[in-house]
Amino acid sequence: MFQEKYQQIERMLRACTGEEDALLTTGGDHADLASTIAFKRAKVEKRAPAKIAADIAEKLSADPSLGDIRVEATGPYVNFRFGPTLLADAVREALDPGYGALQRRTGRVVLEHTSANPNGPLHVGHIRNTVIGDSLARAFRKAGHALEVQYYLNDMGRQIAIVSWGFDHLDIPRKEGEKPDHYVARVYIAANREIEKNPEITKEIDHLMQLVERGDAETVKKFRTAVSLCAEGIKATLAALNVHHDRFVWESDFVRIGDVDRIIERVRRLPQAHEDETLWVNLTEQGFEKKYILRRSDGTSVYSTRDLAYHTWKGRNYDRMIDVLGADHKLIGAQLRATLTLLGEQPPEIVFFEFVSLPEGSMSTRAGKFVSADELIEEVAAKAYDEVTTRRPELSFEERCAIAKSVAIAAIRYDIVKVSPEKSTVFDWKEALDFERQSGPYIQYAHARACSILDKAGEFTRTYTLETEHEVALARHLARFPAVIEQTVEELRPHLVAAYARELADLFNAFYHYDPVLKSEGETRNSRLTLVDAVRNTLQESLATLGIDALRSM
RNA sequence: GGGCUUGUGGCCUAGUCCGGACAUGGCGUCAGCCUCCUAAGCUGAAUGUCGGGGGUUCAAAUCCCCCCAAGCCCGCCA
Numbered sequence: 135m136f137q138e139k140y141q142q143i144e145r146m147l148r149a150c151t152g153e154e155d156a157l158l159t160t161g162g163d164h165a166d167l168a169s170t171i172a173f174k175r176a177k178v179e180k181r182a183p184a185k186i187a188a189d190i191a192e193k194l195s196a197d198p199s200l201g202d203i204r205v206e207a208t209g210p211y212v213n214f215r216f217g218p219t220l221l222a223d224a225v226r227e228a229l230d231p232g233y234g235a236l237q238r239r240t241g242r243v244v245l246e247h248t249s250a251n252p253n254g255p256l257h258v259g260h261i262r263n264t265v266i267g268d269s270l271a272r273a274f275r276k277a278g279h280a281l282e283v284q285y286y287l288n289d290m291g292r293q294i295a296i297v298s299w300g301f302d303h304l305d306i307p308r309k310e311g312e313k314p315d316h317y318v319a320r321v322y323i324a325a326n327r328e329i330e331k332n333p334e335i336t337k338e339i340d341h342l343m344q345l346v347e348r349g350d351a352e353t354v355k356k357f358r359t360a361v362s363l364c365a366e367g368i369k370a371t372l373a374a375l376n377v378h379h380d381r382f383v384w385e386s387d388f389v390r391i392g393d394v395d396r397i398i399e400r401v402r403r404l405p406q407a408h409e410d411e412t413l414w415v416n417l418t419e420q421g422f423e424k425k426y427i428l429r430r431s432d433g434t435s436v437y438s439t440r441d442l443a444y445h446t447w448k449g450r451n452y453d454r455m456i457d458v459l460g461a462d463h464k465l466i467g468a469q470l471r472a473t474l475t476l477l478g479e480q481p482p483e484i485v486f487f488e489f490v491s492l493p494e495g496s497m498s499t500r501a502g503k504f505v506s507a508d509e510l511i512e513e514v515a516a517k518a519y520d521e522v523t524t525r526r527p528e529l530s531f532e533e534r535c536a537i538a539k540s541v542a543i544a545a546i547r548y549d550i551v552k553v554s555p556e557k558s559t560v561f562d563w564k565e566a567l568d569f570e571r572q573s574g575p576y577i578q579y580a581h582a583r584a585c586s587i588l589d590k591a592g593e594f595t596r597t598y599t600l601e602t603e604h605e606v607a608l609a610r611h612l613a614r615f616p617a618v619i620e621q622t623v624e625e626l627r628p629h630l631v632a633a634y635a636r637e638l639a640d641l642f643n644a645f646y647h648y649d650p651v652l653k654s655e656g657e658t659r660n661s662r663l664t665l666v667d668a669v670r671n672t673l674q675e676s677l678a679t680l681g682i683d684a685l686r687s688m
Numbered sequence: 689g690g691g692c693u694u695g696u697g698g699c700c701u702a703g704u705c706c707g708g709a710c711a712u713g714g715c716g717u718c719a720g721c722c723u724c725c726u727a728a729g730c731u732g733a734a735u736g737u738c739g740g741g742g743g744u745u746c747a748a749a750u751c752c753c754c755c756c757a758a759g760c761c762c763g764c765c766a
Contacts, residue, residue, distance in 0.1 A: 155706090162709085170708050173746075183746085211709065251766065291766050412764055423690080423762085430764040437766045461760050464692055488693065489760065496759090521728070541728085553701075556693060558759050565700075565715085569728050572701085572714045579728045587725055625705085633702070636713080643729060652725045666725095688728075 135223050136166075136613040137620065139203065143167055143214055146200070150193055151175055165213035166203075166610060172210045183210035216613070221606060222598035224613035228668035229596075234615045234675045238278045241453035245271050246482075248372070248379075248458075249286040252364035253293040254319030256371050257504035258561045259460070259490040259497050265550040265681075266487055267458040268377045269628035272679045277623040282452070285379040286444060289361040290386045291437060293322065295342040297360045298353070299335070300325030313508060315367025318360060323502045340432075347389060347434045354386070371507050375543060376681040388443040394435050397443045397477075401428055404476055420472040424465070441470055446479050455482040456626065461489060461558075485626050487555035493562070505561060515542035517567045518575075522688065540683040541575045547681055548574030552632040572636060577677060578685050580639035584670035585686040587651050588663065596667075597660035604645035605665055611641055612672050619679070628680075635676040642669050 140158065147156035151171055161168030172187035179186060187207035194205045194212075202217035216224075227233065247267020250260045267283075274281045288294070300306070300321040308317045329335045345353040365382065372379070388394050401407050406416045413429035428439045448455045459467055464486055471481035491497065497504040519538035526534065549566060553559060569575040600606050618634045621627075651662040674684040 157706095157708090159706090159708095164709065168709085173708065176746080209709070288766065293766070414764090421691095425764095427764055432764080434764085436764070441766095461693070463761090463766095465761055466766090468692090486693085491759080525726075525728075557701085558694070559700095562700090568715080570715080571728085573728080575728055579726080583726065583729085590725065629702090633712090640713085646725075647730050650725065688726085 135220065135227055136617050139216070139220070140167060140617070142199070143169075143203070146194055146197065147171055147190070147212070150190055160614070161211075161213055164208065164211065166216045166613075167214040169212045169214075170210070172207075172212060176210075186210075187212050216610065218600060221600050221609040221613070224609050225598055225600070225665055225668045228612040228615070228672045229664070231671070232675065233671055234619050234679070235276050236278045236616060236619060239280075241280070242451075243274060243279045243281045243454045243456065244284055244448050244452040245274065245281060245456045246284045246286055246448075246458065247271070248368075248377075249288070250368065251288050251291060251293050251499075252315075252318070252361045252368065253297050253322045254364070254499040254504075255313065255315040256368055256507040257497055257499070258507060258510055259504070261371075261375065261507045261510075261546075262487055262490050262550050262555075262559075263458050263460060264372065264375060264377055265547050266485065266555055266628055268375070268681050269547075269551050269631065269679065270456070270458065270485065270622075270626060272681060273619055273622045273628055273631060276619050276675075276679055279623070282380045283378070285382045286385065287361060287365060287382050288385050288437070289357055290343070290346050290389070290440075292339065292343065294357050294361060295339045295346070296325045296329070297322045297364075298342060298356045299339055300328075301356070301360060304328065313367045313370065314363045315365075315371070316506070316508070318364040318367070319499060319502070323500065326500050344432060344434055346386070349390065357386070371511075374511055375507070375547065376683075383444065385440050385444070388440050388447070389435065393443040393447060394439055397446060398429060398435070398439065400477055401442075401473070406476060415473055415476070417469060417472050420476075422465075422469055422472065424469070426469045426473060438466060438470065441466075442473060445470065445474055445482055446477070448482070449474070449480040455480070456485065457482045458485045458487070461486050483626065485555065488558035490559050490561055493560055510546060510566065511542060513563070514545055514566060515539055518542045518545070518569070521569060526688075537685060537688050540685055541569065541578065541688065544574030544578050544677075544682040545569055546574075548577070548632060551628055551680060552636070554627070554629055574680075574682050575688075577635050577639045577673065578682065578688060580642045581670060581673040581677065581684045582686060582688045583646060584642065584666050584673065587666050588670060589686075590652055591663050594663045595660050596664045597657055598664060599657060599661040600665070601658065601661075602645075602649050604641070604649055605662070608638075608641050608645055608665060608669060611638055612668055615672055615676065631676055631679050635673065635680065638669065638673060638676065642673070 144156040144158050147169055153171055153174060156169055157171045158167055158169045172183040175186045176183040187210050190212050191205045191207040194200060202219040204215045204217055206213055248264045250256055271281060271283050297318055304324050306321050306324055342353055346357055401415060408414050408416055411431035412427050415426040417426050427436060429435060467484045474481045515538050518541040519534060522534045522537050600609050618630055622630045649662060651666055654662055677684045
C-alpha cells in the first residue's frame with residue numbers, strides 16, 4: 135500500500151510541477167509523505183515557496199485519484215496524510231502471513247559471509263560478519279530473491295599449515311568435551327609459540343604449503359582433517375546463532391580442478407600483467423599503487439589467486455554476488471574487483487564492516503586474545519536464564535532454558551545488527567548483557583505481550599477502525615514495513631530492519647500503556663485486538679528477518 | 689608517508705549517499721508509575737559549539753576545501 139501510494143504521489147507531483155525529482159520523503163511527525171519541491175520551484179517561478187506549496191496542495195486536492203489521502207501545505211512543505219480507509223488497509227495487509235515479502239524476482243544471488251579462517255573458533259569480531267550477512271540473506275529472501283549462502287573455507291593458507299604442523303609435531307590431546315574449533319585454536323596458538331622460539335620451523339611450513347599446492351595426497355589429507363575438525367565447531371556456533379550456510383566452498387578445490395591454473399593463464403594475457411620471478415598485475419591505472427601478486431616465485435598461488443578463481447566461478451553460476459567482508463579486506467577487495475573487471479568478469483558487490491576490538495586492544499586468534507562467540511553465547515544465556523527464573527518461576531526448567539537461549543541469541547544478534555557496519559566498535563560485556571530498551575529481548579517482549587493479549591481475548595471479529603493517536607501511529611508504521619525490506623536490500627543495510635522493529639515495539643508499548651484492549655468493549659475491543667494481531671504479525675516477520683525467535687511467552 | 693572509514697549531550701547511537709520543518713533513540717543521573725491486558729514496560733526532568741575552521745546555498749549534521757583525532761590497510765600472509 136505504502137509503496138504504491140508513494141509512487142502515485144511522486145507521479146502526481148512530477149506531473150503537477152514538471153520537475154524530474156518530486157523530492158518526496160517520509161514526513162516524520164508532520165505527515166506520511168512530504169515534499170520540499172516548492173523550494174525548488176521557488177527559484178524557477180520566482181515566487182515564495184509557501185505560496186507555491188499552497189498552489190500545489192490545492193491543485194492536488196482536486197484530483198479524485200488521491201482518494202483517502204489528505205494534502206495540505208504547511209508553510210513551504212507539501213504534506214500528504216493517509217486517511218482512515220488507507221490506514222485500515224495497512225492493518226489488513228499487516229495481518230497477512232509473511233507480511234513484508236516482495237514480489238518474486240528473477241536471477242540467482244549468491245551471498246558469501248563469515249568465511250573465517252578455520253584455525254580456531256568464531257570470535258566476537260567474526261560474528262559481526264555472520265550477523266550482518268545472515269540478516270542480509272534473510273532480507274534478500276523476503277524481498278523475493280533466489281539466494282544461496284556460502285562460506286568460503288580457506289583450507290590451504292599458512293594458518294592451516296601451522297595447525298597441521300602442530301598436530302604432527304606437538305603432542306596436544308583434546309580435552310574431555312572440548313569443542314573441536316577450540317581444540318584447533320589451542321594447537322594453532324601452541325604451534326605459533328614454537329615458531330617464535332624456533333624460526334627455522336617457518337621453512338617446514340613453507341614446504342607444507344608447496345606440498346598442498348602440488349596436491350600431495352598425504353599433506354592434503356592432513357590439512358583437510360584439521361579444517362574439517364575446526365569447521366565442525368564453527369558450524370555448531372553458527373547453528374546456535376540461527377545461521378545456516380547452503381554451501382561450504384573449499385578454497386583448495388579451485389586448485390585441484392585447475393581453475394587456478396586457468397585464471398593464471400588468463401591473467402598472463404592481460405596487458406597489465408607482468409612476469410618477473412612472480413606474476414603480478416599492474417593496477418596503477420585503476421588507482422592502486424600496490425602490485426597485485428598472483429603467483430609466488432616458488433610457483434605457488436596466493437590467496438588472491440584462489441579468490442579470483444572463486445569469484446570467476448561465482449560469476450558463471452550466479453547473476454549477482456554479494457560478499458560481506460571486514461574492513462581489513464578493503465584494499466584486496468577493490469583489487470579483486472578491478473582485476474575481475476579487466477578480465478571481463480562480473481565483480482562482486484562488497485559489504486564492508488569495521489572492526490570489533492576489545493577494551494584492551496584488537497583481537498588475535500594467534501595470540502589467544504579474543505572472546506569467542508561460544509563464550510559470549512554461554513554468558514548471555516546464563517544471564518538470560520537468571521532473568522527468566524526471576525520473572526517466571528512457575529515455568530519448568532526446560533521452558534526456562536529454551537526461553538533463555540532465544541533471549542540470548544536475540545540480545546547478541548540485535549546488539550550487533552543495530553549498529554551501522556561502517557562504525558568500528560569496542561566489545562563491552564555490560565552492553566552485551568543488557569536486555570533493556572534498544573535490545574533484542576525488548577522487541578521479543580513486545581511480541582510476547584501481543585501474544586498474551588490475543589491468547590486471553592478468545593474469539594473476536596476483525597474490525598478496522600483506528601481512533602486514538604497511538605492506534606493511528608501504529609497503523610502508519612505497519613504500512614512502512616515492505617518499504618523497509620525494499621530499502622534494506624537496495625542499500626545492503628540490514629540495520630534498517632533493526633531500527634524498524636524497535637520503533638514498532640516502542641509504538642506498541644505506548645499503545646499498550648494508554649489504550650486498554652481487553653477491558654475495552656464492542657467495536658473498540660475488536661478493532662484494538664485486530665491491531666494487536668497485525669502488530670504481532672509484523673513484529674514476528676521483522677524478528678524473523680533479523681534471525682531472532684519471536685517468542686510467544688517470556 | 690599514502691589510502692579507506694569514523695568523530696553527534698558523561699557514555700553508546702539514528703540521521704550523512706539523495707541538503708529542508710523543533711537532530712533519532714538508548715545507557716547513566718534525577719523525579720514518578722505494578723489493588724490496572726507480563727515493570728525485559730511506561731511518564732516527566734536535566735544534559736548538544738552535530739571534532740575544528742573556511743566555503744557553496746534561501747536553507748548544511750548532510751555538499752566542497754583545509755586541519756585535528758581514532759580505527760583499519762599499505763606482506764611472494766590470509
